[in-house]
Amino acid sequence: MPEMSVSQAELDELHLEAAADWFVSLSEEGGAEARRRWQAWHDAAPAHQQAWEKVERLQSLLAGAPLQAAHVLRQPVRPAQPRKPERKSRRQMMACMGAVLTSTLGWALLPTAPERPATRWIATARGERRSITLPDGGRVWLGSGTRLGISYDAQYRDIYLAQGVLQLTSGSDAQRRPLRILSRDGMVRPLGTRLTVSQFAAHTVLAVQQHAAEVQTRQGPAVRLKAGQRVRFSAADCGRVQASSFGDDAWTRGLLMAMDLPLPEFAAQFALYSGQVVEVAPALASRRVSGTYQIDAPGRSLQTLADVLAIRAERTDSGWRLRP
Amino acid sequence: MEVSYESLYREHRSWLISWMRARLGHCSERAADFVQDTFLRILQSGTVAAEITQPKPYLATIARGLIVDHFRRNDIEHAYLAELAQIPEALQPSPEERAILLETLLTIDRILDGLGPKVRQAFLLAQIDGLDYATIAEELDVSVSSVKQYMRKAVLQCLKCL
Numbered sequence: 471m472p473e474m475s476v477s478q479a480e481l482d483e484l485h486l487e488a489a490a491d492w493f494v495s496l497s498e499e500g501g502a503e504a505r506r507r508w509q510a511w512h513d514a515a516p517a518h519q520q521a522w523e524k525v526e527r528l529q530s531l532l533a534g535a536p537l538q539a540a541h542v543l544r545q546p547v548r549p550a551q552p553r554k555p556e557r558k559s560r561r562q563m564m565a566c567m568g569a570v571l572t573s574t575l576g577w578a579l580l581p582t583a584p585e586r587p588a589t590r591w592i593a594t595a596r597g598e599r600r601s602i603t604l605p606d607g608g609r610v611w612l613g614s615g616t617r618l619g620i621s622y623d624a625q626y627r628d629i630y631l632a633q634g635v636l637q638l639t640s641g642s643d644a645q646r647r648p649l650r651i652l653s654r655d656g657m658v659r660p661l662g663t664r665l666t667v668s669q670f671a672a673h674t675v676l677a678v679q680q681h682a683a684e685v686q687t688r689q690g691p692a693v694r695l696k697a698g699q700r701v702r703f704s705a706a707d708c709g710r711v712q713a714s715s716f717g718d719d720a721w722t723r724g725l726l727m728a729m730d731l732p733l734p735e736f737a738a739q740f741a742l743y744s745g746q747v748v749e750v751a752p753a754l755a756s757r758r759v760s761g762t763y764q765i766d767a768p769g770r771s772l773q774t775l776a777d778v779l780a781i782r783a784e785r786t787d788s789g790w791r792l793r794p
Numbered sequence: 795m796e797v798s799y800e801s802l803y804r805e806h807r808s809w810l811i812s813w814m815r816a817r818l819g820h821c822s823e824r825a826a827d828f829v830q831d832t833f834l835r836i837l838q839s840g841t842v843a844a845e846i847t848q849p850k851p852y853l854a855t856i857a858r859g860l861i862v863d864h865f866r867r868n869d870i871e872h873a874y875l876a877e878l879a880q881i882p883e884a885l886q887p888s889p890e891e892r893a894i895l896l897e898t899l900l901t902i903d904r905i906l907d908g909l910g911p912k913v914r915q916a917f918l919l920a921q922i923d924g925l926d927y928a929t930i931a932e933e934l935d936v937s938v939s940s941v942k943q944y945m946r947k948a949v950l951q952c953l954k955c956l
Contacts, residue, residue, distance in 0.1 A: 486950060486953045486954060487950060489953060490946055490949040490950040490953055491946060493949050494942060494945045494946050494949060497920065497921075497945075498926075498927060498942070521953070524953040524956045525949075525953065527956045528949070528952050528953060528956055531898065531901060531902065531956070532902070532921050532922065534894070534895075534898045535895070535898050535899065535902060535922055536874070536887075536895040536898070536899065538874060538877040538878070539898075539899055539902060539918065539922045540918040540919060540922040540923045541873075541877060542870060542873045542874050542877055542899060543870070543899060543902060543903050543906070543914070543918055544914070544915055544918060545911070589871065591893070617893065619889070619893060630889040630890075630892075630893060631889070631890075632889065632890045632893040632894075633890070652888075652889040653889065653890070654888055654889070654890040688888075
């Protein structure tokens with residue numbers, strides 16, 4: 471077949487087919503000889519390497535799968551077809567599924583799973599901020615790049631903070647189920663409250679604006695905070711309780727307030743609340759920042775900061791860099 | 795007449811909400827959320843509103859896809875939670891890990907979508923459980939060469955989706 475007659479799409483498909491064949495035969499017999507032949511194919515053309523990159527993407531996806539994946543995904547869950555209005559049958563089916571599971575596994579092993587309502591996940595994009603109402607009438611503000619799950623079941627009102635920042639104003643629950651915020655570094659129990667939880671790269675900050683809250687790190691004792699206090703905690707330990715700076719919830723109003731903050735700390739907060747990447751040159755690590763900055767206008771804010779500190783703010787491919 | 799995204803939204807939103815309510819049954823209080831997501835998806839897809847000649851069937855198609863995705867997500871999450879319920883507390887993934895693992899499950903599920911049950915199982919048994927082709931052949935009651943066929947088919951589809 472003359473090559474001219476083969477379209478690019480067809481060629482791509484052929485390379486993908488070859489990559490799939492290699493993947494299958496390598497997983498079958500991964501001997502040195504097979505590897506050598508694969509290497510020769512791989513190195514022969516850039517298009518082969520591109521096709522193989524997809525195999526690598528697939529491998530890393532599979533490597534990240536939970537142990538239960540084969541079991542959970544074994545059945546194509548349900549044919550992807552439009553559902554006609556026989557809605558009730560689905561509900562009955564879920565009930566049956568729950569009954570089957572409980573009867574096979576026994577109540578002791580499966581106290582809540584079958585009846586547990588699905589977690590509702592909500593996420594914001596970088597730089598986005600929004601507020602939602604909780605089923606109990608409470609309110610949550612989600613900061614930039616935040617992902618949280620809401621799961622109210624018979625026992626608990628759980629909010630999973632997978633990443634980012636939230637401010638919670640708790641509602642009241644007729645059933646008096648405890649409210650919990652479950653985050654990477656620990657569990658926060660609001661006690662009739664308004665509070666913020668900010669999850670940074672290696673630690674989390676809880677600040678209480680009203681009433682009280684308790685934080686339980688993954689290891690270590692529970693620590694109780696009153697209104698006007700904040701604490702920094704990681705999975706391993708909980709820092710000292712400090713007076714909360716007035717600005718812990720300023721991001722809900724689009725602001726970042728700094729009172730004599732070290733520049734790297736300011737940059738980390740600015741990055742978290744604005745969704746921008748902000749690098750700080752090591753030479754500036756000891757500089758300090760005070761003032762109010764708008765997180766919705768990151769370019770202007772960082773330029774103002776640079777003017778005030780007599781430093782430079784530069785754009786980079788991924789965000790901003792502050793340097794002398 | 796100029797058809798803008800706004801007018802598409804304005805003119806069809808309440809129709810789509812009733813359409814959605816009728817299909818969601820006991821979940822009908824979520825209809826407005828789904829409708830919002832439907833319009834969001836159209837906006838994100840970059841479809842030019844003026845080129846949509848039959849708005850209602852078009853909206854219904856997108857909305858139907860969203861509902862299917864939603865229930866599928868629920869089903870997988872339920873199945874995963876039921877599996878996790880069998881693991882001791884100390885080995886439970888953290889909420890964050892759990893969220894990431896669930897996303898991974900959903901991605902794998904999506905790229906395997908449409909493959910036959912045996913193809914799907916062969917792929918999962920080989921790639922997740924690490925079984926060799928002979929064992930899989932026995933498990934699925936097919937020949938080893940069929941297992942290879944299944945694998946090739948599944949892997950190729952995955953590569954096309956990634």
